Amino acid sequence: MYTLSNYIPFILIPFMGWGVRRMLIRNKQYTMLKRMTFKIGISAFFLTEMARSFYRPYIYQYNIFDFYIADTIGNSLGTITAIFMILTLTGKEKLSDLKIILILIVGLIAYEGINLTSDNPFDYRDVIATLIFGSLSLIFYLYLLNSHICKKLD
Numbered sequence: 001m002y003t004l005s006n007y008i009p010f011i012l013i014p015f016m017g018w019g020v021r022r023m024l025i026r027n028k029q030y031t032m033l034k035r036m037t038f039k040i041g042i043s044a045f046f047l048t049e050m051a052r053s054f055y056r057p058y059i060y061q062y063n064i065f066d067f068y069i070a071d072t073i074g075n076s077l078g079t080i081t082a083i084f085m086i087l088t089l090t091g092k093e094k095l096s097d098l099k100i101i102l103i104l105i106v107g108l109i110a111y112e113g114i115n116l117t118s119d120n121p122f123d124y125r126d127v128i129a130t131l132i133f134g135s136l137s138l139i140f141y142l143y144l145l146n147s148h149i150c151k152k153l154d
Helices: 008-026 032-061 069-090 097-114 124-153
Strands: none
Touching: 008 032, 008 069, 032 069, 032 124, 069 097, 069 124, 097 124
């Protein structure tokens, strides 16, 4: 049931963390807001991979109804991962970052719409999960941005 491919993302997480942190420090962009977005993004990535590697197979193996959480985990926590990692790498720490978030949400929904392979047919639950967790990410980023701007003014 569990193979080496289940563990590869966990081996990559420290290297991703080191590389992103190093790049931000080198570009003099290692601000408190970038640290927060990075921590959220890497944590969401870790949780996504934990759920995909261990939770989902367990739910499927024992045919447990979990209100479609196992089915939509990639679009829920994966959306948080995508948004906060992209904001870490390209965000300007301004309200214009909201465009990035909206483009990512629309892009993830479009990807779901054009991903019509036989293995992964279109699933409206994935679109709903993307909208919900994309909206939550947007709201949380606004909160972080607001508190970051307020701290700069003090």
